[in-house]
Amino acid sequence: MKNYLLIIIAFFAFAKAYAQGPPITADKPIMLGGGSFTIKTLTEFRNTERLNAVYLPVMLHYLPTSNSLVALHLPYISYDIEGGASGNDLADIKLLGKYQFYRKDATGKTFRMVAKTLQTLPTGEELDLMELSTGKYAGYYGLVSGYETLKYGISTEIGYNWQPDGTLDEFRTKLGFGLPLLKPQYPNKQLNLYFEYTSTLLTERDWYQLLYAQGVQYAGKNITLDLAVQMPLIQNLPTSRELNYSVFLGTRYSF
Structure with missing residues (x-):
């Protein structure tokens, strides 16, 4: 099993998805112009053997320059733990920072790399919900890369979340592919398919998950609408903590 995990991790370190519009469950290295804002949300409906949860973050992203980004994520969570607590609360607030340190453009294609940090503040309940509500501080440090052409996109992310x-210390890798279904046009109108993988290894608990998300996105001018369903491919963790599925609904508006 360990050899298999090493193969997956090595593979993910060199490939992840990115396409004509922003990925859905993954991140992106391509940024808008300096001085621009994006307001977005990506609601997750998560069903596990342990609970049902609805996670609704309101995210404000600002680009001071064309190669830097800062963001504030204010999340709300509704949860119902089987045989336990239920409620509606503020989840863990997150602060995001990104810096694009490499960019190479050519006709009809581009490759970019971004350094990323995500600081999780302990404002939520201690629900032990990875990435949602832990009630504990965590710092994530990663590297995002993306190669995009007019016909497809590929992007990768590799990083470590320190708690x-x-x-919940976590070694995380992501791989995604984006496929545009419409020809490039002006004004911008896109319909994209996304094929996204997330590999998570909790180093202290020795838990492992490999998840796959199938998504579709509509992008028009300065707004996008997202829908994705995420399912487990591999789960090596207690049965009571296994994921059944997650559904993501998102929108973003840039100005």
Whole structure:
């Protein structure tokens, strides 16, 4: 099993998805112009053997320059734990920073690389919900890359999430492919398919998940609408913590 995980991790380190519009469950290295804002949300309906949860973040992204980004994520969560608590609360607030340090453009294609950090503040309940509500501080540090052409997009992410006062230290890799279904046109109108993989290894708990998300996106001018369904491919963790599925609904508006 360990050899198999190493093969997956090595593969993900060199490939992840990116297409003509922003990925849905993944991240992107391509940025808009300096001085621009994006307001977005990506609601997740998560069903596991342990609980049902609805996670609704309101995210404000600002680009001080064309190669830097800062963001504030204010999330709300509704949860119902089987045989346990239920409620509606503020989840963990997140601060995002990104810096694009490499860019190479050619006719009809581009390759870019971004350094990324995501600081999770312990404002949520201690629900032990990875990426949603842990009630503990965590710092994520990663590298995002993307290669995009007029016909397809590929992007990767590799990083580590450090939780000093908990046991959710995580080695994370992502791989995604984007396929535009419409020809490039002006004004911008896109219909994109996304094929996105997430590999998660909790180093202290020795838990592992490989997830696959199938998504579709409509992008027109300065607004996008997203829909994706995420399912587990491999799960090596307690049965009570296994994911059944997640459904993502999102929108973003840039100005």
